Amino acid sequence: MTTSPHSKERTLASSEDRILASIRKFGALSRAELGERLGYSRATVASALDRLLMLKIIKEERELGQSQGGRRPRIYGINRDLGFVVGVDIGATHLDLALADFKGNILEQVSNPADVHEEPEKVLGTVIELIKQALEKQNGRLDQILAIGIGVPGPVQFDQGILIAPPLMPAWEFFPIREFMQQTFTAANVIVDNDVNVMAIGESCAGAGKNIDNFIFVKISTGIGAGILCQGEIYRGHDGAAGDVGHICVDYNGPTCHCGNVGCLEAMAAGPAIAARGIEAAQNNQSEKLAQAFTDNNGTLTAELVGDAAKAGDAAANEIVKSSGRMIGGMLASLVNFFNPQLIIIGGSVSHIGIRLLSAIRQAVLRRSTALSTRHLHIEFSQLGNDAGVIGAIWLSLEHVFTVDV
Amino acid sequence: MTTSPHSKERTLASSEDRILASIRKFGALSRAELGERLGYSRATVASALDRLLMLKIIKEERELGQSQGGRRPRIYGINRDLGFVVGVDIGATHLDLALADFKGNILEQVSNPADVHEEPEKVLGTVIELIKQALEKQNGRLDQILAIGIGVPGPVQFDQGILIAPPLMPAWEFFPIREFMQQTFTAANVIVDNDVNVMAIGESCAGAGKNIDNFIFVKISTGIGAGILCQGEIYRGHDGAAGDVGHICVDYNGPTCHCGNVGCLEAMAAGPAIAARGIEAAQNNQSEKLAQAFTDNNGTLTAELVGDAAKAGDAAANEIVKSSGRMIGGMLASLVNFFNPQLIIIGGSVSHIGIRLLSAIRQAVLRRSTALSTRHLHIEFSQLGNDAGVIGAIWLSLEHVFTVDV
Numbered sequence: 001m002t003t004s005p006h007s008k009e010r011t012l013a014s015s016e017d018r019i020l021a022s023i024r025k026f027g028a029l030s031r032a033e034l035g036e037r038l039g040y041s042r043a044t045v046a047s048a049l050d051r052l053l054m055l056k057i058i059k060e061e062r063e064l065g066q067s068q069g070g071r072r073p074r075i076y077g078i079n080r081d082l083g084f085v086v087g088v089d090i091g092a093t094h095l096d097l098a099l100a101d102f103k104g105n106i107l108e109q110v111s112n113p114a115d116v117h118e119e120p121e122k123v124l125g126t127v128i129e130l131i132k133q134a135l136e137k138q139n140g141r142l143d144q145i146l147a148i149g150i151g152v153p154g155p156v157q158f159d160q161g162i163l164i165a166p167p168l169m170p171a172w173e174f175f176p177i178r179e180f181m182q183q184t185f186t187a188a189n190v191i192v193d194n195d196v197n198v199m200a201i202g203e204s205c206a207g208a209g210k211n212i213d214n215f216i217f218v219k220i221s222t223g224i225g226a227g228i229l230c231q232g233e234i235y236r237g238h239d240g241a242a243g244d245v246g247h248i249c250v251d252y253n254g255p256t257c258h259c260g261n262v263g264c265l266e267a268m269a270a271g272p273a274i275a276a277r278g279i280e281a282a283q284n285n286q287s288e289k290l291a292q293a294f295t296d297n298n299g300t301l302t303a304e305l306v307g308d309a310a311k312a313g314d315a316a317a318n319e320i321v322k323s324s325g326r327m328i329g330g331m332l333a334s335l336v337n338f339f340n341p342q343l344i345i346i347g348g349s350v351s352h353i354g355i356r357l358l359s360a361i362r363q364a365v366l367r368r369s370t371a372l373s374t375r376h377l378h379i380e381f382s383q384l385g386n387d388a389g390v391i392g393a394i395w396l397s398l399e400h401v402f403t404v405d406v
Numbered sequence: 407m408t409t410s411p412h413s414k415e416r417t418l419a420s421s422e423d424r425i426l427a428s429i430r431k432f433g434a435l436s437r438a439e440l441g442e443r444l445g446y447s448r449a450t451v452a453s454a455l456d457r458l459l460m461l462k463i464i465k466e467e468r469e470l471g472q473s474q475g476g477r478r479p480r481i482y483g484i485n486r487d488l489g490f491v492v493g494v495d496i497g498a499t500h501l502d503l504a505l506a507d508f509k510g511n512i513l514e515q516v517s518n519p520a521d522v523h524e525e526p527e528k529v530l531g532t533v534i535e536l537i538k539q540a541l542e543k544q545n546g547r548l549d550q551i552l553a554i555g556i557g558v559p560g561p562v563q564f565d566q567g568i569l570i571a572p573p574l575m576p577a578w579e580f581f582p583i584r585e586f587m588q589q590t591f592t593a594a595n596v597i598v599d600n601d602v603n604v605m606a607i608g609e610s611c612a613g614a615g616k617n618i619d620n621f622i623f624v625k626i627s628t629g630i631g632a633g634i635l636c637q638g639e640i641y642r643g644h645d646g647a648a649g650d651v652g653h654i655c656v657d658y659n660g661p662t663c664h665c666g667n668v669g670c671l672e673a674m675a676a677g678p679a680i681a682a683r684g685i686e687a688a689q690n691n692q693s694e695k696l697a698q699a700f701t702d703n704n705g706t707l708t709a710e711l712v713g714d715a716a717k718a719g720d721a722a723a724n725e726i727v728k729s730s731g732r733m734i735g736g737m738l739a740s741l742v743n744f745f746n747p748q749l750i751i752i753g754g755s756v757s758h759i760g761i762r763l764l765s766a767i768r769q770a771v772l773r774r775s776t777a778l779s780t781r782h783l784h785i786e787f788s789q790l791g792n793d794a795g796v797i798g799a800i801w802l803s804l805e806h807v808f809t810v811d812v
Contacts, residue, residue, distance in 0.1 A: 014445060039420060155778055165778055214644050226744065230636055237746025238620050241779040248740040249774050261774065334654040334740055338632065340643025368655050368667065372561055372571055373647040 012402045015040060015048040020078075023058060024104075024398065028077030030065040049076060056082055057102075078103045083146040084138070085401065086131055086188075087393030089195065090152050092116050092168055092222065095127065096390040099134040102146065102401075104206075104394055108134035116153065116168060120175040128184050143187040149397030150177065150190065151198030151389050157240050161192035164240065167258070191400045195219075195389055196243060197234050199382075200227025201399075202392025203345050204234075207383035214341045217382070218245070219348035220328065220357075224266045228339075245335070246270065250327050269327040271303035271350040277320045278306035287316035307353025321353055322360040329364025336369040336377060347382030418808045421446060421454040426484075429464060430510075430804065434483030436471040455482060462488055463508075463808075484509045489552040490544070491803040492537055492594075495601065495795030496558050498522050498574055498628065501533060502796040505540040508552070508807075510612075510800055514540035522559065522574060526581040534590050549593040555803030556583065556596065557604030557795050562646050567598035570646065573664070597806045601625070601795055602649055603640050605788075606633025607805075608798025609751050610640075613789035620747045623788070624651070625754035626734065626763075630672045634745075651741070652676065656733050675733040677709035677756045683726045684712035693722035713759025727759055728766040735770025742775040742783060753788030 012020065015038075022037055023029055029037070035045045052058045059079040064072035080103035089096040093116070098109040110130055114123050127150075135142070154166025161178040163169065178190040193201075200217035203209040209217070209229060217227040224246035228235040236242055246266030247259050254263025267273060278301040281287045282294035289309040294301055309317035332344060344365070346358060362379045369377075384391050418426065421444075428443055429435055435443070441451045458464045465485040470478035486509035495502040499522070504515040516536055520529055533556075541548070560572025567584040569575065584596040599607075606623035609615040615623070615635060623633040630652035634641040642648050652672030653665050660669025673679060684707040687693045688700035695715040700707055715723035738750060750771070752764060768785050775783075790797055 228744075230641065231639075233637075235636065235745075237779065238748040238783075239746055239778055239781050241776060242744065242746040244743045244746070244776050244779060247776050248743050249736070259776065330655070331740070334737070335744055337650045337654050338634075338648065338741055338744070339641075340645055340648040340650070342644040370647060370650050370653050370665065372645055373643065373650060375645050377644075 013048065013051075015044050016052055017402065019045070019048050020052060020057060020402075021399075023076060023078060028061045028063075028065070028075040030073035030075050032068060032073060033065070034076075052076075080105065083144045083187075084135065084140055085146055085394060085397040086134075086148040087390045087395075087397060088127055088148065088150045089198065089389030089393055090114065090116060090123065090127075090150065091195070091389070092153055095123070095130075096387075097127065097130050097134070098390045098394060099131065099138060099140075100394045102398070104398055106391075106394070107138055109390065110134065117171070120169075120172045120177065120180070124177065124180055128181070131185070142185055145185045145188045147189045147191065147397035147401045148181055148185060149198065149393035149395070149400070150181075150192045151195040151393050151396075152177075152192060153195045155239075155241050155244075156192055156194045156197075156236075158193060158236050161190065163192075189397070189400050189403060191396050191403075193234075193396055194225075194227075194236075194240070194243070196225040196227040197236065198227075198392035198396055199347055199384075199388035200229055200345075200392065201234060201395050202384050202388040202390075203347070203382060204229050204232075205395040206391050207388065208345045208380050209343060212343050214339070215343035215345060216332070216335060216339065216341050217345045217347060217388075218328070218332070220270060220346065220350040221348040222271050224270045224328070224348075226335075245331060248331050248334075250331055265327060265331050269324040274303040274306050274320055274324050274350065274353070275301050277323075278303075278309070278317065281316040281320065287314050289314040290317055303350045303353055307350075307357075310356060311354050318356055321356050325357040325360025326364045328357075329361035330368060332361065332379075333365045333368030336365055336373050340373045342376055342378070344377070344379045345382050346379065347385070347388055349386070351381060352385075419454065419457075421450050422458055423808065425451070425454050426458060426463060426808075427805075429482060429484060434467045434469075434471070434481040436479035436481045438474060438479060439471070440482075458482075486511065489550045489593075490541065490546055491552055491800060491807065492540075492554040493796045493799030493801075493803060494533055494554065494556040495604065495799055496520065496522060496529065496533075496556065497601070497795070498559055501529070501536075502793075503533065503536050503540070504796045504800060505537065505544065505546075506800045508804070510804055512797075512800070513544055515796065516540065523577070526575075526578045526583065526586070530583065530586055534587070537591070548591055551591045551594045553595045553597065553803035553807045554587055554591060555604065555799035555801070555806070556587075556598045557601040557799050557802075558583075558598060559601045561650075562598055562600045562603075562642075564599060564642050564646050567596060569598075595803070595806050595809060597802050597809075599640075599802055600631075600633075600642075600646070600649070602631040602633040603642065604633075604798035604802055605753060605790075605794035606635055606751075606798065607640060607801050608790050608794040608796075609753070609788060610635050611801040612797050613794065614751045614786050615749060618749050620745070621749035621751060622738070622741060622745065622747050623751045623753060623794075624734070624738070626676060626752065626756040627754040628677050630676050630734070630754075632741075651737060654737050654740075656737055671733060671737050675730040680709040680712050680726055680730050680756065680759070681707050683729075684709075684715070684723065687722040687726065693720050695720040696723055709756045709759055713756075713763075716760050716762060724762055727762050731763040731766025732770045734763075735767035736774060738767065738785075739771045739774030742771055742779050746779045748782055748784070750783070750785045751788050752785065753791070753794055755792070757787060758791075 061077045065075040080101040082102040095114040163172045181190045196219045213232045226243035226245045247264045251263035257264035257267035282290040310321045467483045471481040486507040488508040501520040569578045587596045602625045619638045632649035632651045653670045657669035663670035663673035688696040716727045
């Protein structure tokens with residue numbers, strides 16, 4: 001467990017930490033409200049607030065709170081000026097980065113092409129440069145960065161912040177991302193997590209999953225993965241491998257997946273499979289629209305182009321989109337029986353190909369899950385869309401500003 | 407949230423509760439060990455211990471603890487004589503019941519035939535009689551029963567202790583089990599949970615799942631269900647329906663299940679399916695052993711008899727057992743990809759039909775799960791066997807002796 005040089009001084013007692021988390025979640029609160037919510041005595045609240053005020057982590061707000069009978073009470077909120085945090089979403093071909101204040105408000109945001117197949121030093125070098133540029137615009141200093149949250153497209157050993165056997169980015173295996181970043185940002189806690197977990201955190205803190213304790217976030221793009229929110233916290237599994245739903249088998253006679261198995265959901269329903277089926281339909285004259293798009297796009301198609309044709313009413317494209325939704329929904333039906341979540345959030349770049357995808361997913365889940373487990377289940381699109389990763393990374397960093405052991 | 411009449415006086419502060427849980431889990435501990443384990447100050451430990459000692463919930467042990475440099479410290483353990491708790495495991499055709507001391511040691515245990523299709527008043531009336539008889543043998547009084555844990559074969563709304571849409575026992579839906587029992591046992595908290603969850607609690611506290619935070623307990627009997635231990639606690643899902651893995655589809659062209667869907671795991675791999683396939687083999691002259699057993703057993707077979715033939719080396723019976731294991735393992739492979747547990751425990755009456763079942767389950771999981779998610783995975787038989795339910799119910803009750811809101 002590595003810690004940033006300053007993190008020891010910043011360590012919070014459990015009561016302080018829980019008070020901070022409550023204020024972060026619910027906004028500014030009075031002493032009485034904090035005591036009530038957390039079951040703390042007045043003395044515990046008082047001494048924890050004193051320390052948080054002394055460290056300038058929270059501040060007394062100018063406004064007063066709601067009266068509960070007597071005079072209106074003082075309320076305490078996050079001190080947004082304590083310092084900066086950074087959220088980084090590293091994708092296969094790009095990176096998104098945002099600088100935020102201590103309240104999570106985004107101050108600067110930037111997108112940059114990046115190739116995750118390259119050495120981590122190179123990609124992270126770009127990240128460092130982009131953070132420095134954003135900081136300069138805000139007239140900030142390097143040591144004002146309190147935490148950096150980083151989402152990466154691979155399995156992460158969360159407590160150490162390293163990637164384990166990442167298929168997309170083999171050069172990153174065991175690379176000490178945290179220590180590398182802390183050479184420049186000496187005051188920052190650096191937290192690394194799987195990209196889908198980070199998106200789920202984003203939806204949980206600021207999107208479709210707000211105030212929902214148990215949900216599954218499904219990312220549909222080049223691959224398919226899930227982030228699991230369980231009892232209000234991200235569940236990562238025993239080896240950090242939880243949520244790897246793209247390799248659940250949906251057809252024992254299906255095509256071979258890059259993982260070596262056959263019939264994986266990812267190989268049959270993710271972006272490349274949708275594109276391949278679109279190309280097949282274009283070449284077999286099953287769809288004029290797809291054939292036209294195929295020609296216009298230099299003899300190839302993407303899942304997005306198949307989606308465009310579906311939105312324009314093309315029957316073959318629609319069937320491709322629905323078939324993908326049915327397979328994803330069939331897999332999710334099993335997970336609904338097992339996990340009985342309150343919500344499933346559908347996100348990732350390929351989720352944008354249309355509401356027919358969502359509709360097919362919903363139908364398949366309802367058909368194949370038990371009645372009791374779907375009684376209160378909602379299945380919705382992501383609210384944060386393309387920003388889920390970067391917003392989630394900011395919230396991940398905010399959660400760990402004062403953490404010694406991740 | 408109903409509470410027993412005395413439970414208010416018995417409510418523990420969070421620090422007291424956590425200290426008690428630690429002592430329960432790890433055995434008698436010293437003040438220093440408690441402070442270390444829980445991150446509490448000396449003052450917090452001291453005041454919590456004082457109250458727990460005053461309430462006679464814990465006691466100072468005669469032995470001293472390990473020296474950590476200075477003199478050997480006093481250690482504090484559970485006061486087993488505080489009162490009694492009861493564990494009840496209600497099955498479709500029988501009920502198992504045990505009276506235990508406050509440390510969880512079983513003092514009296516009894517099994518009784520019961521028909522869960524009958525009115526809850528009748529079945530619970532039998533439970534009350536059996537508790538009274540056990541109590542009498544121990545010279546105990548009704549008001550010395552501090553908590554009663556009850557496992558039932560159906561979906562439970564845990565916070566209210568009622569069954570929701572239970573297919574096996576429709577007459578029990580919404581029946582106020584807790585209030586009914588508390589009319590007799592006025593000092594008892596009564597906690598009702600799904601039978602498979604209760605078995606998982608048993609394995610977690612006293613069986614194969616000890617000290618393991620994330621595991622799946624699979625019960626294979628007339629049906630198939632799972633109990634989920636997640637971050638050290640039973641996970642029940644949003645509607646109390648989590649773990650209903652028997653109705654996960656394993657064959658879209660499979661037979662119709664009693665739930666109305668086709669190809670449910672339960673319809674294809676549980677006890678009745680194994681028996682039916684055994685009967686088919688007996689009648690089609692595929693196996694002399696099965697034909698003989700079929701005749702000896704008055705023209706029918708059970709899963710256990712098919713298991714006996716398999717153990718005696720019958721090829722057809724073996725293939726039936728292995729086929730069931732393959733289907734269960736195929737379903738579990740999906741859950742391993744999703745949940746990445748450290749352990750899967752195989753229990754329930756039909757799990758006894760042999761190690762070929764376990765071997766087939768293991769093979770199927772290894773074949774179809776990702777390499778990372780099986781890196782540390784163990785798949786084992788239940789350690790508690792037929793007692794998992796009743797032992798789990800005791801531990802469930804012990805966890806909730808001092809709970810106001812379940």
